[in-house]
Amino acid sequence: MTIQEQFEQLENTVRSYNPAADFAQIRAAFEFAERSHAGQKRKSGEPYIIHPLAVAQIVAEELKLDSESIEAALLHDVIEDTPATHEEVSRLFSPTIADLVEGVSKLTRIQYATKEDEQMENLRKMLIAMSKDIRVILIKIADRLHNMRTMEYQSPAKQKQKSLETMEIYAPISHRLGMQRIKWELEDLSLKYLDPVGYEEIVSNLDARKQEYDAFMARTQAQIDERLDQLGISHIVYGRIKHPYSIYRKMFSQNKSLNEIFDLFAFRVIVDTVGDCYNVLGVVHDLYKPILGRFKDYIGTPKPNGYQSLHTTVMGNDGIPFEVQIRTREMHEIAEYGVAAHWKYKQNGQGAGTEGRYEWVRRLLENQEGADAEDYIHSLKVDMFSDEVFVFTPNGDVQNLPAGATPIDFAYAIHSAVGNRMVGAKVNGRIVTFDHVLKNGDIVEILTSKNAKGPGRDWMKIAKSSEARSKIRQWFKKEKKEENIANGRAAFEAELKHCGIPMRDITAADTLPVLLKKVSYGSLDEMYAAIGYGGFTAQKAVSRMQGELQRIAKHHQAEKLAAEAAEAQKEEAAKSASSKTAAAAKPAGPKHVKSEQGIIVEGLDNCLVKFSKCCTPVPGDEIVGFITRGYGVSVHRADCPNASPEKRAAPETAGRWIKVSWGTDTNESYPTTLEVVCKDRQGLLLDISAALSTTNTFVLGINSRSTEDQFAIFRLEVRMRDSQQLSSLMNRLHQISGVLKVTRPAG
Structure with a gap:
């Protein structure tokens, strides 16, 4: 087409x-x-x-x-x-x-x-x-x-x-x-x-029994049709087999075979009025034996998404159980298309958005304030995906809660004040524990006291609904600030000890602001309070800080090595000065030019040398030197943009450029950087790691990022003996499938 x-x-x-x-x-x-x-x-x-x-x-x-x-x-x-x-x-x-x-x-x-x-x-x-x-x-x-x-x-x-x-x-x-x-x-x-084997197993099983299943559905449909026609009830009836994921969930979560699933078959009867729904229910229970405990009336108590229907599971004449769903045409529209059914007859969007102002959407947003990401997504799944239980207040008002809900969830669903003052609960007139799981039709009464101490810390684990958890969190945040800080500090310090990190590393004046930024809190007390009331975890705080601490430690180590090198330079210069005085009395011999870190600086001896980070030169590269203020000579590659002919000719720095060359006593290796641009694919990092390993490359670090247009950019920090070894590594990286470009960043 x-x-x-x-x-x-x-x-x-x-x-x-x-x-x-x-x-x-x-x-x-x-x-x-x-x-x-x-x-x-x-x-x-x-x-x-x-x-x-x-x-x-x-x-x-x-x-x-x-x-x-x-x-x-x-x-x-x-x-x-x-x-x-x-x-x-x-x-x-x-x-x-x-x-x-x-x-x-x-x-x-x-x-x-x-x-x-x-x-x-x-x-x-x-x-x-x-x-x-x-x-x-x-x-x-x-x-x-x-x-x-x-x-x-x-x-x-x-x-x-x-x-x-x-x-x-x-x-x-x-x-x-x-x-x-x-x-x-x-x-x-x-x-x-996600599970191609499980999916294929179910689909092939259904295909293999298709003839047998079709015959059963045709027989049952004909029986229901015939009886309803006799009674003159206007209707449409049709059957369907449960969809593969529904079967999968029951088979694998309840360890059942295909034959043990009660509602593998479902029949829908669509009628004109609500009265006809209940008439058809009577007819179905007369035709087939109902299975106890398998009847649900979603017409009397609709689901929060507006779903209405009568559900009953019965035993067929062939000894095969099946479900029957009975609803009106309007209910059927809403069951199939949900909120979209409201738009079916709207033209040009008149009234657009009015159906969208759902209380549950706003509640979902409000309930997640102060929650961390994992808790947010977990709560969303519970609120959206779980089956509901319908329970009653002693006055007969219906409250719907997620499956597995407890009296704590019920109390907070009524009002946060009821939850905060709760001291006990009765279900169907009997005292129950706070973790009692509520069932459909339970009558729940919450016992409160003005002297109640408020929610316990274990309530967060017992509560199933995000609404209850959010209100408990808010209470702890407001009422127990000092206690939260103390509990949060204890949890945080215990986790630090477990990871072998001293507290002084966290509180150091130069590192604390960086670490707080990493966890998105303004102060340590704010972070402790969040850990204390359950809005954040000590494990997450320490794991986010740990990476930053390692980076800071590396930086400090590099600074320490540089300071030691500078001190060594001074000592060497002092020794050299005394040896020169002694040598002045001796007859002159051939001059020996000494290199520093493998670099000979023209006209200067024992000069502090550092390699520029913008272009990371290695032996074999053409190089040029720049006299810095207080840090000796900085060595650049000749092709570095920071050492371009224009820069060298600039009047303000012209006198500070100096000729340098590689000596014969170079170091064993020098740090340098490579940038690898590739077409993103699975296993790319593995192939790059293999190339580094086979060329015996000493790796200081690897950073990678993906772009929106499916490219991956790797920045490799390595140690190289000379430009020849570097060239060999670059050739090896070029041979990897998907690698488009290997360059040495400069400037």
């Missing part, structure tokens, strides 16, 4: 559910995106415009969104990947569309301390965008869905990384928005790359 045909297909899809859409603007967005992405290719080799078109098709076909969403989907990568700007998109289309596009665009590449920090910032940005306009996340999910559908063109490492991110972030958000169809597809595609 040509690009033009794909666009026409998109237009037809939009026309089928929204004939009043602004097709002129949709075409303008497509043409602008095509021009902006001209010349860009996807990993598959296809023109890049294929991707925005496919994302727009998902937004239209699967989610049935408005004109603005289609335009934003077509333009979603132009601000990030092309010279187009927010102002340009705003002027050509509308400020709303420009904001949608910017919201969908990923964060500008920032160097974060950990992968969790980067993920957390991306999540925060998405949640903030969601709270303003829910369409941002709907387009983002469509973008990720198409990327997952075309993941076979990526490297195995990228496949795993993106699949894990999809499983941990995008599938839970889809679930929380009630978009079950997309959630299932994202999970299945992720599983395919």
Whole structure:
């Protein structure tokens, strides 16, 4: 299918559910995106415009969104990947569309301390965008869905990384928005790359039994159809097999075989009214034997994402258990498309964003204040992905909590004051422990006291919801500042001792500001308080400081060696002066020119010599000297920009340039630097390490960074005997697959 045909297909899809859409603007967005992405290719080799078109098709076909969403989907990568700007998109289309596009665009590449920090910032940005306009996340999910559908063109490492991110972030958000169809597809595609063997085993098992399963579903569907027709209940019934990831979770987490999974088969009965839902439930329980404890009424108590349905598991006449879900047409729309169903009949985005102002999105943002990255992502998974339990207050009000919730979670869900004053709890009239796990339908009463001491430190471990953990953290932060500082200091000092780092290394006047910057706190007491109330951990604080301390120690060592060398120079000069006095009385012989660190300085003896860091010369390089103020002669390579003919001819420094040459008594090795530019790929660092090893190169350090356009730049600090050995190493690095350029930085 040509690009033009794909666009026409998109237009037809939009026309089928929204004939009043602004097709002129949709075409303008497509043409602008095509021009902006001209010349860009996807990993598959296809023109890049294929991707925005496919994302727009998902937004239209699967989610049935408005004109603005289609335009934003077509333009979603132009601000990030092309010279187009927010102002340009705003002027050509509308400020709303420009904001949608910017919201969908990923964060500008920032160097974060950990992968969790980067993920957390991306999540925060998405949640903030969601709270303003829910369409941002709907387009983002469509973008990720198409990327997952075309993941076979990526490297195995990228496949795993993106699949894990999809499983941990995008599938839970889809679930929380009630978009079950997309959630299932994202999970299945992720599983395919995260555990290809497990995925293949399930798919092949399902394929092998396809005939048998199809026959069973056809028989059961016919039985339900026949009985409902007899009773004159207007309905649609159809069956499906559980999707592979759902089967995988049950098989591997509960150690079950395919035959032991109760709801491998599910039937949906869609009716006209809520009354019919309960009538059909009676019919199903009359036809088949219900399995105790497997009935859920999500019509009476809907899920937080708006999902409503009756679920019951029954034993079929063939002895095969299966699930039946009963719902109205409207409930079915919301179950399949979630929040996107609200947009189905909207035209030109009227009322845009009103559905997006969800309380749970704001709550997710508020609950994470003061949390570190790992805790943030963990809480997000609990809040978004766990099944809910529905429990009641003694007055009959429903509270929904994450699965595994305890009375502590319930108390803080009512009010932070109730949680802070809690001294006990009753479940169904009986006193229970604080870590008692609540079940659906429990009636929970919290016992409070004005004299309560407040939450215990172990409550953070017992609480399951991020809301409760956040409120406990806030209490400790506010009420127990001195205690937090004391506890934090003790934990920090214990971790330092464990790592063999003396406290004086941390508190030294010249190192403390650098270390505090590394952990992002203004003072040690601030950091101790955060460790004390659980917003940060001693392990993380020490691990971040340790790397900085090692760098400072190396710097101090280098300074010490330089000072010792200078002192040795003075002693040598004093000895030389006395020997010259003694030699004055002796007859003159042939003059012996002494070199310093292998460098002969014309007209000067016993002169302090240092090698410039800008060009790191080694024996064999053409060199030139520069007389510094107080540091002797600095030696540069002749091709160094800092020693260019223009610089040497400058009137202010002309008299300070001096001729130097390599002597015969050079050192065993000299530090120098190489820069290696490569096309990024897996195993690159391993190959570079092997090249350094086979050439017996002494390595002082390796730094690497990746660029957005898939290049990797390595900076190698090595010790070399002379330029010949260096040339040999550079030739060896050039032979590595993907290496484009090996240079010696200068200037």
